[in-house]
Amino acid sequence: MRNGKYSVLIVEDQAMPAQLFEHFVRSSEKYELAANINSAAFAEVYCMGGKVDLILVDVVTADGASGLDAAEKIKAKYPKVKIVIVTSMPECSYIKRAKKIGVEGFWYKETSKEPILSLMDRVMNGEKVYPDGLPPVKLGLAFSTEFTDRELTILREITGGFSNQEIAEKYGIALNTVKNHVANMLLKTGFRNRIELAVRAREAGIVIMERTEDDI
C-alpha cells in the first residue's frame, strides 16, 4: 500500500474490459493503477517489484497466457499479493482451479451482481469472495448445472474436436461409456446431435477446451 492506496495490476487482453477496470480503479480513492497489461506472462514480473497489492486477471489473456497459471505461480512466490480472477465464461473448471490455487476472489463479468469495486474491497479486507455457484446457463432444455462433472468433462473434449474414441482413450474409460454420456446430454438438452450440443455449449462458454501452449 502506498499513499493510502492499494496498487492494482490489471491483466486483461480485451480493450473494453481493460479500460473499464482501469476506469474503476482510477475513479476509486482506495486504489491506484500499477499497470494495465495484456498478457498474464508478465504478471509475475510486476509482482517482483513488490509494488502490486492486488491483481485483476482474466483467465485467458494475450498469446494464450493463462491467468490461472500465472496466479498459481504468483501465489507460490508472493502469497501476500491478492488475486481476483475475472471471466465472462461460466466454464466450471475455472472456479474449481481458482479455489485450489487459493486466489482470493472470483468474479463473473456478466452475471455477478456485486460490483467489482465492492468485491475488491472485501478481498482487501481479508475475505475470500466466490460466487455461490456457477452461473446457470441455459443449454437447450437444460441448465448447465444439471450436468455431472463427467458429462462436462466429455463435453469439453467434444468442443475441442475430439472423437469418442480419443476421449475414451484419454480418460481410460470404455467407448460405450462415452457414448452413453453423450446420449444423456442430448436427452437433457433436447439437441438433435453432438454437433449442435458442442456448438451451443461452446457459444455459451459452459466448457472451454484449454488450448495447448502452441495454439496461440
Add this chain to the structure above:
Amino acid sequence: MTFLTSPDVLQKAIQVVYALLIITGIVNVFLSVMRKVKPIYVVLACITLALAFFSALFLHWEMYETSDGFPYSLAARIVRLPLWVLLTYTVLLATTCVTGLVMLHFYGKTRLSATSLKESLDSLSTGVCFAETNGLPRLVNVRMNELCMAATGKSLLNADSFWTALTDGNVATGGTAVQTGDNPMVKFEDGRVFSFSRYERRMAKKTMYEMIAVDITEEYALSLDLQEKNAELSEFNRRMRLYGEKIDEYTAEKEALEAKIHIHDELGKLLLTTSKCLRGKPSAQEKRDLLRMWRGDLEAFGVFGKDRKRDSYRELMQAAKTIGVKIIFDGIRPTGKRATKIVVTAVVECMTNTVSHSKGNKMYVTINECGASFELIIKNNGFPPAEEIKEGGGLSSLRALVEREGGTMIVKSLPEFELKIILPQGGIL
C-alpha cells in the same frame, strides 16, 4: 423224423424259407458293401448268404443221395439229420439274416453318407469349397459354384485359380472387387456382397484348403454408412477446432458490447444526476465530484473504436523496467506468434532468475538467423551461478514449449549463465 421222412408240404416250406434267406443274404451283402460297414460285417453277411445258399442246395440234392463223394455225402447227411436240428438251424440262420437286414437298414439312417453331406452343404446360403493344394476341388456346394460362375463366368473347376482371381480383384464379368488381398470381398450385380476366406486344413493326412464365402451385404452397407458418418464427424471435429479459435473473437465482441452497455447506463445516470444538480445549487465539492465522474466516463467513452494494440516486446521492456532491469536486444525480433511467445517466455523466466539469484539489472538478448534455424541467446550481468542450475518448473515448462516446436534448449551455468534456444524457422518466425 428227418427232412426226408417229413411231409412234402413241410419240405417245400423249408425250401421256400431258404430261398427267402438267400434273397435276404444277397440284400445284406449288397447293403453292407454300399454302406461301407466294417469288413467283419461284410464277411458275416457273405457267410450267412453262403450258408443259406448251400443249405438250400443240399436240401434240394436229395435225388443224388445214391451218389458218393463230396458234396453228395454231406447233403445226404444233412437230409438225414433229425428234423428238429434242421429246423433249429434254419431258425437261427433266419434270425441272423433278418437281424442283419434290420441293422443295415438303421445303419443307413444313423450314419452320414457322402450324398447326405453334399445335400446338406448345398442347402447352405454360405459358399463352401474343399480343394486340394493343387486346386482340384473335392467338395463344392451349389452356392460356391454359383458365386464362381457369377464372378468369373466359369464353373469352379480349379479352386486355386478362383482364389487367385478373388485376391487379385479379377472379377470383371459379374462383380466388383470391393476388397482384395487375404480377405477379398466382391459385390455382385444383384447387389449382394460376399466375403471370401481360405483356411488350410489337415484331413486324412493331406493338406486341403477350405474356402468359405459369406453373405455380408447388410454389414457392408452398414460399414459404408459408418464410413460416411465418420467422415462427417472428422469434418465436424475439424470445424469445431476452428470454431474454438473464432469463438474468442465472438467473446471479445460480446464483452465489448457489455462494456458499452455499462457505459451507456453510467452516462444515463450521470445525465440524470447532472440535470438534478444543475436545477439546484450545487456546492463546489458537488461540482468537483460531478466533473470527476464526467471525466471518468468520457475517458471510458474514448475507448470505443480503439484497438488495444499489442506489442509483446514493448510490454516486456516495460515490465522489466518496473523491476529495474534493462533488456538489451540484439538482432532480429521474430514477429510470428509462436516465436514471440518463446522469446517472451524465455526472457521472463531468465529475468526472474536475474533479479532473484544473480542480483543483476541487465539482460542481453541476442537473436540470430543461422541457416534454417534461429538462435536465441540470453545472458545477464550480476553474480554467476554457484553451481550447476537444476531446472525447476519455469525452465522445464520453457523446455517443453521449445521442444514442442522442434527446437532445442541448452542451459549453461558455468562460468556464467547462458540460455540458448535453437528453433527451426519453418514459418515460426
